[in-house]
Amino acid sequence: MQIAAMTDHTGAEVRGLDLGRPVPEESRRALKAAFVKHHVLAIRGQSLSPPQLLQAVTLLGEVFSQHNSRFALPECPQIHYLSNQDHFPDGRRYIPGEGWHTDHSNDTRPPMATVLHAVTLPSRGGDTQFANMATAYEALPQETRLRIAPLIAIHVYQSSHSARKLMALPEASKERVPNAVLHPLVRSHPENGRQSIYINPIRIEGILGLDHKEALPLLGTLLEHATQERFQYRHAWQPGDLVIWDNRCLLHKANGDYDMNERRYLYRVMLQGEVPR
Numbered sequence: 001m002q003i004a005a006m007t008d009h010t011g012a013e014v015r016g017l018d019l020g021r022p023v024p025e026e027s028r029r030a031l032k033a034a035f036v037k038h039h040v041l042a043i044r045g046q047s048l049s050p051p052q053l054l055q056a057v058t059l060l061g062e063v064f065s066q067h068n069s070r071f072a073l074p075e076c077p078q079i080h081y082l083s084n085q086d087h088f089p090d091g092r093r094y095i096p097g098e099g100w101h102t103d104h105s106n107d108t109r110p111p112m113a114t115v116l117h118a119v120t121l122p123s124r125g126g127d128t129q130f131a132n133m134a135t136a137y138e139a140l141p142q143e144t145r146l147r148i149a150p151l152i153a154i155h156v157y158q159s160s161h162s163a164r165k166l167m168a169l170p171e172a173s174k175e176r177v178p179n180a181v182l183h184p185l186v187r188s189h190p191e192n193g194r195q196s197i198y199i200n201p202i203r204i205e206g207i208l209g210l211d212h213k214e215a216l217p218l219l220g221t222l223l224e225h226a227t228q229e230r231f232q233y234r235h236a237w238q239p240g241d242l243v244i245w246d247n248r249c250l251l252h253k254a255n256g257d258y259d260m261n262e263r264r265y266l267y268r269v270m271l272q273g274e275v276p277r
């Protein structure tokens with residue numbers, strides 16, 4: 001197994017590993033260490049069925065129950081799909097994941113990681129961008145770091161300030177998704193101790209103790225700072241890619257920049273995280 005960094009702050013490519021077969025303990029440990037160090041691993045050349053994918057991800061953690069059951073695979077409901085072939089009830093095409101976000105931050109224990117496995121890709125485009133929130137935090141002026149460190153954000157399923165609308169939750173999902181949760185605006189990574197900005201434009205409804213006139217510009221400034229190109233790794237998908245990323249210290253976004261007559265379809269599974277602190 002070879003692991004090669006993609007940038008000096010985020011992303012590594014993994015070759016010479018077949019997740020469809022038993023993985024030796026030594027390789028599992030090396031993968032885990034690379035995940036904590038590089039935050040995004042692109043494991044090339046995989047071809048996993050849903051049950052194989054489920055089995056493979058348990059190498060790195062426990063499976064998280066995703067919120068919107070409408071995207072669950074009927075034969076393997078812990079795995080959801082991402083597709084460009086779904087439409088809103090009014091007929092508009094639904095492109096999942098457009099706009100910077102971190103997954104399911106409206107959960108009390110949001111997923112540590114998200115895993116995508118490419119099944120069908122468009123001939124070009126559809127990259128996934130990642131922005132490193134720890135590197136971005138460290139680059140903030142000291143004064144801003146001190147200002148935001150004690151702040152607590154309110155996360156909901158769909159922020160009323162979000163430009164991107166999500167698919168509504170079916171009734172069965174609503175029961176287990178909290179109305180709102182509170183998370184710190186700056187969180188510490190439980191495995192490497194680094195602090196990072198924890199924002200999410202599609203989920204944050206407000207900041208405790210600040211009115212919107214103060215909170216929204218602050219969140220806007222942080223987002224603009226944190227998503228500069230210098231903090232990014234942009235993943236160009238290849239057939240057979242399995243990408244796993246750390247939601248605790250990254251934002252990510254999809255790009256609907258390809259021919260929508262071409263199908264883009266991936267499996268998605270998430271791994272359980274802890275209460276952000």
Ligand SMILES: [Fe+2]
Nearest residue numbers: 097101102103
């Ligand atoms: Fe996402």
